[in-house]
Amino acid sequence: MKSPVIPVNEAKRLLALRESGLLDIDVSPTLDRLTRLAKRFFQVPLVMINVIDEHALIVKSADGETPDVIPRNISFCGHTILSDAPLVVGDMQQDARFSDNPLVAGKPGVKFYAGIPLRLRDGMRVGSMCLIDYAPREFSAADLSVLADLGALAEDAFAAISAVTTDELTGLSNRRGFNQFARFTLSVAKRRAEPLTLCWLDLDRFKEINDRYGQEEGDNALKAMAQLMRSSFREADLLVRFGGDTFAVLFADTDEQGAWIAMQYLIEQVEAYNAQKLHPWSLRFSWGLSEFNHNDNDLSQWLKDAEEKMHDMKRQHHPAG
Numbered sequence: 001m002k003s004p005v006i007p008v009n010e011a012k013r014l015l016a017l018r019e020s021g022l023l024d025i026d027v028s029p030t031l032d033r034l035t036r037l038a039k040r041f042f043q044v045p046l047v048m049i050n051v052i053d054e055h056a057l058i059v060k061s062a063d064g065e066t067p068d069v070i071p072r073n074i075s076f077c078g079h080t081i082l083s084d085a086p087l088v089v090g091d092m093q094q095d096a097r098f099s100d101n102p103l104v105a106g107k108p109g110v111k112f113y114a115g116i117p118l119r120l121r122d123g124m125r126v127g128s129m130c131l132i133d134y135a136p137r138e139f140s141a142a143d144l145s146v147l148a149d150l151g152a153l154a155e156d157a158f159a160a161i162s163a164v165t166t167d168e169l170t171g172l173s174n175r176r177g178f179n180q181f182a183r184f185t186l187s188v189a190k191r192r193a194e195p196l197t198l199c200w201l202d203l204d205r206f207k208e209i210n211d212r213y214g215q216e217e218g219d220n221a222l223k224a225m226a227q228l229m230r231s232s233f234r235e236a237d238l239l240v241r242f243g244g245d246t247f248a249v250l251f252a253d254t255d256e257q258g259a260w261i262a263m264q265y266l267i268e269q270v271e272a273y274n275a276q277k278l279h280p281w282s283l284r285f286s287w288g289l290s291e292f293n294h295n296d297n298d299l300s301q302w303l304k305d306a307e308e309k310m311h312d313m314k315r316q317h318h319p320a321g
Helices: 010-020 029-042 141-163 175-192 206-213 215-232 256-275 299-317
Strands: 046-052 056-063 069-071 087-089 112-119 125-133 197-203 238-243 246-251 285-291
Touching (some): 010 141, 029 125, 029 141, 125 141, 175 238, 197 256, 206 215, 215 238, 215 246, 246 256, 256 285, 285 299
Antiparallel strands (some): 046 056, 056 069, 087 112, 197 285, 238 246
16 A cells, blocks of 8 residues: 655645634535535545545545545545646556555445545645545546536635634634734734733533533533623634634733733633523633743744643643543
8 A cells, every 4th residue: 555645845735724724614515515416426425525634634525424534644635635636546456556555455445536636725735525436437538527627616615614714603713813813913012022822712521511412502602602702801802713612812912910810700700601500501611821922933832832731721620521
């Protein structure tokens, strides 16, 4: 088996993917329509639209049975993103790159693959649209033209998703909105020699809410947390939902001590909300603060430091998660 090589521009490719917002969406009706259409047209058992993260192929839409995550080193689409050209293999068993791949030699027994790379507006190849069959088959030039047209529509959908900077459920900024705003804010704060502090916030035992009371109640918990953050902080502070049950607050012109005081107010507001017993669950959260080091100027390390401090609190207060 030949594992896909890592592109020479991998660091830039991963940065573009993570800033695109594609990793943050769970469902896209537009992408789902495209996979349904492709399955009907090509009469294959599986169509997928994927993105390729650092270690895994992540399925963003599929029509047919598939795992949500496939290790990148055995993925076919990991090969597809290495070129602008489509990758078509009529019989995987006859191709030295794939004949002993566990997805070919074992279950589910893939025999045919046709994939086309999907790019962001900046040209970065971040994913693929692919057709899978469990029997060898031919793929004509006309077939390839149709797949290319569908791939272009998927790229348009990627662009639309990337243009959105607001989280649909909570109305807070999403990851892309944070990345755009944070760079500007850092530049202004550095020129004015103003402090900036980031709070990384994660709901505790959120999975238990979903498992016990259902997704609708889980969504209610996320929306309640977002509203409490809005009512607790200033308009100048950037409020973010990074995805799942993870939030962040970028405190403008605020040192770590000032941010700590602001977080105490949020804690009080959450406790008052829980006391109303409006839901069968209560909100609990762990958090970590990190003041930006203008001398170091490393945005990714700043986020990582705040996240690590949040995990420290979670381990101390909630050892079971």
